[in-house]
Each structure stands twice: as C-alpha cells, then as structure tokens.
Amino acid sequence: MENNVSHALLFLEEEVQYICLAFMALMYVIKISLLLKKPVPPEKAELKGDRVAGAFESLLNVLKPWSMESTRKNTYFYVEFLIFHIAVVLTIGATFLIPLTPQFMTPAVTQLFMIFMGLAFLIGLRRIHRRFTVPEIRIISSPDDFFAIILMTVFFATGFVALYFWLNKMPETAWMWIFFLMTTFFLLYVPFSKISHYILYPFGRVNFGRTFGGRGVTNTKAKSSDWNPTL
Amino acid sequence: MSEKAEKLGAEKERQWPTKTEFTPEMLAEMEKLLPSKLNRVVAASLAGCIHCGMCSDACHYSVSIPEDKTLVPAYKADKFRKWYKSRYDWMAKVFPSFVGAEPLTKELAEEMYDKLFGGCTMCRRCTVNCPMGVDYGMMVRAARSMMQQVGRVPQHLQDTVDTHYNAGNNMAVPQDEMIETIEWIEEELQDEEGCENFKIPVDKKGARYFLTLNPREPKYYPLTIQATAKVLNAAGVDFTISSRYWDLTNYALFNGNDPDAKLFSQWQVDDVKRLGCEYLLAGECGHGYRALRWELPNWVGGVPFKITSVLELFAKLILEKRIKLDKSVWDGTRFTYHDSCNIARSGGIWKEPRIVINAAANDFVEMEHHGPESFCCGGGGGALAMPEFTPRRIAAGKIKADEIRATGANVCLQSCHNCTDQLKEIIEHYHIDAKVMNLAELLSPALVL
Numbered sequence: 001m002e003n004n005v006s007h008a009l010l011f012l013e014e015e016v017q018y019i020c021l022a023f024m025a026l027m028y029v030i031k032i033s034l035l036l037k038k039p040v041p042p043e044k045a046e047l048k049g050d051r052v053a054g055a056f057e058s059l060l061n062v063l064k065p066w067s068m069e070s071t072r073k074n075t076y077f078y079v080e081f082l083i084f085h086i087a088v089v090l091t092i093g094a095t096f097l098i099p100l101t102p103q104f105m106t107p108a109v110t111q112l113f114m115i116f117m118g119l120a121f122l123i124g125l126r127r128i129h130r131r132f133t134v135p136e137i138r139i140i141s142s143p144d145d146f147f148a149i150i151l152m153t154v155f156f157a158t159g160f161v162a163l164y165f166w167l168n169k170m171p172e173t174a175w176m177w178i179f180f181l182m183t184t185f186f187l188l189y190v191p192f193s194k195i196s197h198y199i200l201y202p203f204g205r206v207n208f209g210r211t212f213g214g215r216g217v218t219n220t221k222a223k224s225s226d227w228n229p230t231l
Numbered sequence: 232m233s234e235k236a237e238k239l240g241a242e243k244e245r246q247w248p249t250k251t252e253f254t255p256e257m258l259a260e261m262e263k264l265l266p267s268k269l270n271r272v273v274a275a276s277l278a279g280c281i282h283c284g285m286c287s288d289a290c291h292y293s294v295s296i297p298e299d300k301t302l303v304p305a306y307k308a309d310k311f312r313k314w315y316k317s318r319y320d321w322m323a324k325v326f327p328s329f330v331g332a333e334p335l336t337k338e339l340a341e342e343m344y345d346k347l348f349g350g351c352t353m354c355r356r357c358t359v360n361c362p363m364g365v366d367y368g369m370m371v372r373a374a375r376s377m378m379q380q381v382g383r384v385p386q387h388l389q390d391t392v393d394t395h396y397n398a399g400n401n402m403a404v405p406q407d408e409m410i411e412t413i414e415w416i417e418e419e420l421q422d423e424e425g426c427e428n429f430k431i432p433v434d435k436k437g438a439r440y441f442l443t444l445n446p447r448e449p450k451y452y453p454l455t456i457q458a459t460a461k462v463l464n465a466a467g468v469d470f471t472i473s474s475r476y477w478d479l480t481n482y483a484l485f486n487g488n489d490p491d492a493k494l495f496s497q498w499q500v501d502d503v504k505r506l507g508c509e510y511l512l513a514g515e516c517g518h519g520y521r522a523l524r525w526e527l528p529n530w531v532g533g534v535p536f537k538i539t540s541v542l543e544l545f546a547k548l549i550l551e552k553r554i555k556l557d558k559s560v561w562d563g564t565r566f567t568y569h570d571s572c573n574i575a576r577s578g579g580i581w582k583e584p585r586i587v588i589n590a591a592a593n594d595f596v597e598m599e600h601h602g603p604e605s606f607c608c609g610g611g612g613g614a615l616a617m618p619e620f621t622p623r624r625i626a627a628g629k630i631k632a633d634e635i636r637a638t639g640a641n642v643c644l645q646s647c648h649n650c651t652d653q654l655k656e657i658i659e660h661y662h663i664d665a666k667v668m669n670l671a672e673l674l675s676p677a678l679v680l
Contacts (some may be wrong), residue, residue, distance in 0.1 A: 038271040041369075044528040046537065048579045058364060069604055070285040070360035081362075137284045138295070140305045143332030144322070145282050192322040194281055194330075197363065204274040204364030211272075211366070212359070215525060216579035217603050226393075 002064040011212055012180045013099035020187035027191035028199055047214045052215010056203040080123045087120030088152070089157045093184045098166070098176075110167045117160040124153030148195050155182050239399025239475055241494070247389050250382040255342040257381040261335060264380055265318060268373040276370045279317040279363045280305055286367075289360035292350055295629035297409035302627075304357040304367055307346040311374040312341060340383070347374045348385055349620035352612030353485070354572035359603060365548050368577065371612075376487025385617040386487050391482045392491055399498065400478035401447035412449045416457050420464075425680030429458070429464035431472060434506060438471035440509035440544070441536075443479035443499070443523065445516040445648045452648075457655045458675035459514065459541060465678050466553040468544070470512065476502040479519035484526060485613030492522070493530040500525070513540045515610065515669045517571030517647030521578050542574065542646055546672060549590045553678040554586050556591050563605050565594040566673070567640035568630070569654060570605035571647035581605075584646060587670050591677045598634040608645075610653025610669040629655035636663050643667050 018072070042049070065071035065078040090113045097104050105113075127149050131141050162175040189198050213219035233291050250257065269277075286304040287293050293302045308332065318322045323332035324329065330539040333339050338366060355368040378384060395401040404412075410433055417431040442463070448456050464472050471615055476498040483492035504513050511534070524538045548554050562643050568584055575581040581602040609628035614620065619648035635643050635658065643665050654667045 026600060034272060035271060038269055038274045040271050042529045042532075044533040045525050046528075061364075062362070066364070068290060068360050071598075073288070073360070075341070128641075130628055134284070136287045136303045136306075138298045139283070139300045140303060140309060142282070142329065144330045147329075197279065197281045200279040201363060202273060204279045204361075204366075205264045205365075207272045207366060208358065208361075208364035215577070217359075217576060 005176070009177060009180070010099065011173050012184070013095075014176070016184055017095065017180070017187065020184050024187045024191055031191065031196070031199060035089060035200075043210070043214060045214075048216030049213050051210040051214040052209075054219040055206045055209035056208025057213065057219055059202060061205060062201075080126070083116065084120045084123045084127075087116040087156060090116050091120075091156060092183075094163065095180065096157060098171075102171075105166065107167055110163050114160055114167070115225075116162070116164050117156045119162060121153055121156040123159070125158060128153060145195050148193055151182075151186075152195070155179075155186070158182055230231040236405050236561055239406060240397045244397040244642060245393065247384070247393055248382050249380075249384055249386050249389055251634065253337045253344075253381075255337075258335050258337065258340060258380045258486075260291040261262060261340070261408070262318075264377045264552055265315070267517075268377060269315075272366050272369045273373045276308075276365045276367070278310050278319075280308065280312065283362065286357035286361055288324065288527035289357045290628045291352075291354070291356070291609060292623070294606070295609075295627045296623070301346070303351055304351070306395060307350050307363070307366055308370055310339060310343040310346050311370065314343075317377045330563050340378070342376055344378055344383055345456050346372050348378070348388075348522040349623060352572070352607045352609065352614050354611050355381035355576050356572070356604075358608060361575060371486075372487045373613070373678065374487075375485070375676065378487065379486045379488055382576055385401060385613075385619060387618055388482065388486050388613045388616040391613075391616050392486055393624070395478065395480070396491060399452070399476060400649065401482060402450050402479050404446055404449055406474055409449055409477065412453060413456070414473055416453050416460070416587065419453075420421060420460055421459050421463065422605055424463070426461060431460045432470070433472055435471035436475050437507050438469050440468060440470035440510045441503045441506060441507065442470045442472050442512045442514060442541075443519070443670075444472065444477050444514045445480055445519060445653075446649045448480050448514070452651075453668055455515065455671055456678050458669075458671035461675045461678065462548070462554065462671055465680060468548070471506060471508065473502050473506060474516050475505075479513050479516055481519065482613055483524075484518055484522050485616070485621060489530070492526070496527040496530045498589050500534055501525070503534075503536055511538045512544065515539070515541060515646040515671060517573040518649060520571075520580070521573035524578060527571065531595065540574070540578075540580060540583075541584045541586070542580050543671065545674065546586040549586055554674070556674065556677040557679050558593050558677065560623075560677050561592040561673070564642055565596060565638070565640045566593065566642045566644055567596050567598055567609060567635060567638040567651055568601070569598070569635070569643055569645040571645060571650050572604055572607050572638070574646055575604045575605060577603055584644070585672060587674065588644060591673050596638040596640055598631075598638055600634065606634065608650050608653045609657065610647075610649040615649050615652055624653070625656060632657045632661035632663060635665060642673075644673055646670055660670045 061067055070080045094113055132135050158179045162179040165173045259403050270400050309636045313333040314335045320330055321409045322330045353368040353371050357367050391401050394403050413431050413433055420426050420429050451516045513523045520540050528534050570581050608631045609624050651667055
C-alpha cells in the first residue's frame with residue numbers, strides 16, 4: 001500500500017503528531033517523576049515470600065484472568081477487555097504505520113486491524129451502555145469516564161472507516177483526516193484524562209505485588225522455613 | 232501477689248479530644264496533613280482507579296447490602312479521591328467536576344467519615360480483585376488517619392486506643408489482676424487430667440516464645456488461654472507470658488494514628504528484649520497478628536527477634552509430630568473455618584490453619600470463599616468498636632452467614648477475637664445453628680497426653 005496523500009495530510013500525519021507526541025511524553029515524564037518522588041513505605045519485616053517475584057507476577061496479572069475472582073467469574077468481561085486493549089494498541093500502531101511504513105499495511109494486515117477496531121467499537125458501545133445503565137457503575141462514573149469511553153468508541157469507528165477506504169486504495173479521505181485529527185487530540189488530551197491509566201498500572205501492580213508477594217500471599221516462596229512450616 | 236502493681240502505659244494519661252462534626256478549622260488542618268499521607272502506594276491508589284466497577288462483587292458490604300450502591304468500594308474510596316483530585320489532578324485545576332473532583336467541604340468530609348469508618352473494614356478483598364492493584368486498605372487508613380488527627384473518629388474506637396495508651400493494654404487490665412488471672416488459669420489447667428505439671432510461666436527470662444494475648448482473653452475468654460497453654464505444654468514449647476506488655480492488639484492500625492501504633496509496638500519490642508525471647512508469638516488475633524508480624528517492624532524500624540503466630544507454631548508442632556491428637560473426640564461435629572482477613576489476605580497464613588484442623592478433626596468443609604479470597608465477616612477494621620455503625624455491620628455479615636450456613640457446619644472455627652464476636656452476632660442474627668471456636672479450643676480436647 002502507498003500513502004499518496006496531500007502535503008497537508010502528510011504534515012498532520014507526521015510533524016503535528018511528533019510535536020503532540022513529544023508533549024505527551026513530557027507530560028508522562030512529569031507525571032511519573034512526581035509519583036517516583038513519593039516515599040515508598042518501608043518493609044522491615046522478615047519476608048515470607050519474594051517481593052520481586054511478587055511484583056513480576058502482579059504485572060503479568062493482566063494476562064492471568066484466573067488469578068483474580070473478579071476476572072475469573074467474568075470471563076466475557078475479561079475477553080472484551082482483552083480485545084478492546086489489543087485494538088487500542090493496533091489503532092495507535094496504525095497511526096504510526098500509515099505515514100511511516102505504509103508498505104506494512106497490506107490488505108491482510110489492514111483487515112486484521114479493522115476486525116479488532118470493529119469489535120472494539122461494539123465493545124465500546126456495550127461499555128457505554130453499561131456505564132449509563134448499571135447503577136453501581138453509573139454512581140461511580142464521572143463525566144471523564146463517559147467522555148473517555150465515548151471518545152475511544154468513536155476513534156475505533158473512525159479508524160475502521162478510514163482503513164476501509166485505505167484498503168480500497170483511497171488513502172486521503174475525510175475519514176483519514178478525522179482519524180488523524182482525533183489522534184492529535186488524543187495525544188494532547190490523554191495525559192490529563194483517565195485514559196492515561198496505563199501509566200499508573202505498573203505502579204499499582206508493582207506496589208501490590210511487592211506487598212502481597214513479600215507476605216507470601218501471592219508468591220509463597222519463603223526465604224526461611226521458620227515462617228513456613230509446610231516447607 | 233505481694234509486689235505493688237507497676238503502672239504501665241504512657242506516663243501521662245490522655246483523652247484524645249474527639250468531635251461530633253467537622254468544623255472549618257478541622258478541614259483546614261486536614262488540608263495541611265494530606266501531603267504527608269501520600270506515600271507512593273496511597274498516591275498511586277488514589278490516582279489509579281479507572282471506575283471499572285470490578286470491586287463491586289468483592290466487598291462484603293456491597294454484596295450483602297446490594298440495594299445501597301454507595302457501598303461499592305470505588306464509590307466509598309471516591310469520597311477521599313474527590314478531595315485528592317481537587318488538590319493534585321491536573322484536569323481538575325481547570326474542570327474539577329469533569330473528573331469528579333471536589334474540594335474538602337464539611338459535607339464531603341462527613342461522607343468520608345461515614346463510608347471510610349462505617350462502611351469499610353480495610354479487609355483488602357477489593358484490593359486483590361482490582362485490576363489496577365489499588366490498595367484500598369492503605370488508602371482508607373490514610374484517610375482515617377487524617378480524620379482521627381483532627382478529632383473526627385468514632386468515640387469508642389478512640390477510647391480503645393486511649394485505654395491502651397494510658398494502661399498498656401486496651402482493656403486496662405491491671406498488672407496484678409493479669410498475673411492473678413494467669414495463676415488461676417494455670418491452676419485450672421493443672422486440674423485437667425494429664426496436665427498436673429503444666430505451667431504458664433510469667434516473665435520467664437530467656438524463654439523461646441513470648442506469647443501475646445488479646446485482652447478479651449483474660450477478661451472474657453480465659454479458657455482460650457488455658458487451651459493454648461495446654462497445647463504448648465503438651466508439645467514442650469518453652470514459652471512465657473509477660474506481666475507487662477502482653478497485649479498484642481494495636482487499634483491504632485484502625486484509627487490510623489501512627490505515633491500511637493509505633494508507641495504500642497515499641498513497648499512490646501522493649502518487653503521482648505527485657506525477657507530475652509527468641510520469638511514474639513502472636514496469639515489468635517487477626518489484626519494483632521498483622522500489626523505484630525507485618526507492621527511493627529516498620530513502625531519501630533526493625534527488630535532483633537523473630538515474629539510468628541500460634542497458627543504457624545501449631546502447624547509446625549503437628550508436622551513435627553510433637554503433639555498427638557485423637558480426631559475421634561470430634562466425631563459427629565462438622566467444622567468450617569473462617570479466614571481472618573488480616574491473617575490470610577494481609578498476613579499470608581491460610582494453609583497452616585488447615586493443617587491444624589485436618590489433624591484434629593475428620594469432618595471439615597470449606598466455605599465457598601476461603602483463604603485469601605475469604606469474605607470479611609464484617610468485624611474487621613475496628614468495626615466492633617464503632618457501635619454507631621452496628622446495623623450496617625450486621626447487615627454486611629450476611630454473605631459470611633450464608634456461606635457458613637451452606638457448609639452445614641456445627642462449628643465455625645476462626646483465629647481472631649474480632650471475628651469471634653462478629654461471627655457470634657451474625658450466627659445469632661441470621662439464625663444459624665453453629666457455635667464459634669478458635670483453633671486452640673479445637674486442639675485442646677483432642678490432645679493425647
């Protein structure tokens with residue numbers, strides 16, 4: 001596939017994106033450094049388990065739906081989550097691949113991306129419905145929660161249609177313009193929204209894994225049999 | 232006892248000034264305190280919630296009282312989070328309501344008080360079910376800590392801490408009364424067949440294990456001390472009980488007052504050093520075990536001795552065949568076991584109780600949720616010391632009551648005195664035909680001496 005588009009669209013796809021990406025990276029660096037400045041609670045107790053192994057296990061928790069009752073008993077919800085987040089990665093990936101390595105976006109690859117975007121769009125609709133209609137979800141939802149899921153759902157839909165035209169050798173359409181304008185908006189908006197939760201995910205999971213791993217709850221490799229009579 | 236009883240606890244007595252409502256001055260003080268409470272775990276937990284709602288099925292409050300959606304963990308935590316966001320969230324600086332940020336007002340603070348003292352036992356079941364790893368226990372304790380500092384704390388909970396501060400134990404058991412009680416229990420123990428030579432040493436220097444107790448034991452449940460001492464004697468365990476700081480409870484874990492938590496811990500550390508014991512041994516008490524085993528070393532900056540629990544010791548004695556048990560004494564009795572949150576989920580002990588139970592009884596049935604996934608009974612987090620929230624506490628125990636009933640057990644075993652009292656209450660309230668026992672009481676009659 002070739003990306004034969006106007007100079008204006010190419011400017012949006014490349015220079016504008018790079019500037020916005022740099023802004024996003026700067027915001028994340030500030031965000032992460034602010035969190036890293038916070039003191040870590042000390043752990044002076046003799047450990048029953050391994051804190052480092054616990055942290056690694058905890059980070060991989062996202063791939064182990066059986067490890068938490070909340071995902072174990074909600075398999076459908078977990079599968080939705082998985083597809084949705086794979087679609088996020090692919091959609092963001094498409095915004096890089098289209099301008100930088102358009103030859104990679106072959107019909108087969110484009111169709112695969114479209115399948116995930118299409119599914120994620122449907123999942124997004126279901127999640128919007130859930131947020132509006134399930135009382136315990138609605139009561140905890142802020143406007144940012146609604147806006148974020150609606151924005152993502154529209155983004156998937158736009159990306160899907162833009163790629164449809166791309167597949168049909170129409171790389172410059174209004175849909176592609178909207179797709180990249182939305183990407184630009186995302187890069188500027190996400191650091192300030194709940195969508196940036198993936199930056200916080202490692203912190204939460206590592207904190208959890210260190211605490212519960214060290215105590216032998218999630219990682220039972222005891223350092224000493226004093227603390228584990230079953231050894 | 233001929234010697235004069237020693238004055239234990241702090242030199243100067245105090246009564247923490249409590250308030251019945253938040254004032255502007257208290258809110259201003261809380262604003263000053265907030266930055267000091269934001270360690271990396273609390274800050275990441277406040278910023279990290281994505282409102283996915285996965286915690287709603289994890290909490291005994293929201294599961295047992297489904298009609299009240301304000302008991303969903305994310306909602307409860309949001310009362311604190313809204314305030315945090317108003318101070319630290321970037322978007323909230325421009326569009327506060329867009330991200331659900333709210334300044335700390337009297338109304339928000341009162342909601343925090345209601346939900347974080349009266350609607351959460353800091354059991355961390357939502358934490359282990361949170362995809363983001365949000366540590367609700369740490370977060371709620373931080374919020375409680377600030378409210379307590381300014382005086383907005385449940386009176387009875389604060390009284391418990393003040394009593395510990397003033398008397399050295401949370402029920403103000405005088406030293407002479409404690410020693411007399413232990414001597415009486417020792418006599419009762421020696422009256423049991425085969426126990427004539429059993430001892431309950433007090434202040435024995437160089438004993439291997441420094442056994443700690445929950446003050447409810449000498450006050451209301453002396454038979455549990457007798458049962459524990461019987462097991463330890465039968466196994467030839469070298470232990471002692473201190474006449475000074477024998478109370479393993481630390482309710483400052485619940486009200487969030489770190490200086491008090493540290494002070495109570497330091498008394499115990501100094502007492503273990505005084506007697507030169509190798510192990511600080513936590514008796515059957517949920518939060519007491521966690522406070523000693525996992526929090527005390529952090530509060531005092533490390534300890535020169537080891538800390539363990541009687542549950543681990545009992546299991547060790549059984550695996551090393553140092554005690555012999557006759558299971559037939561419990562024939563006809565079905566047991567189930569309730570895992571205290573602070574022992575299993577926050578403490579890492581859930582296999583050991585099962586070693587003990589399976590060695591002493593033939594008929595043991597697990598509840599649907601057990602081990603680290605066990606539901607809180609509703610008595611954790613100091614809930615039993617907050618009578619103003621009693622109806623909600625009893626209602627929140629329904630899921631546990633239902634699970635006990637489903638096992639068909641005659642006896643619900645547990646290893647925590649707060650759980651004991653809560654389980655007894657919910658068993659009666661929900662009309663379940665079962666009694667509540669701890670593990671020492673299970674082992675004691677089955678001992679072959």
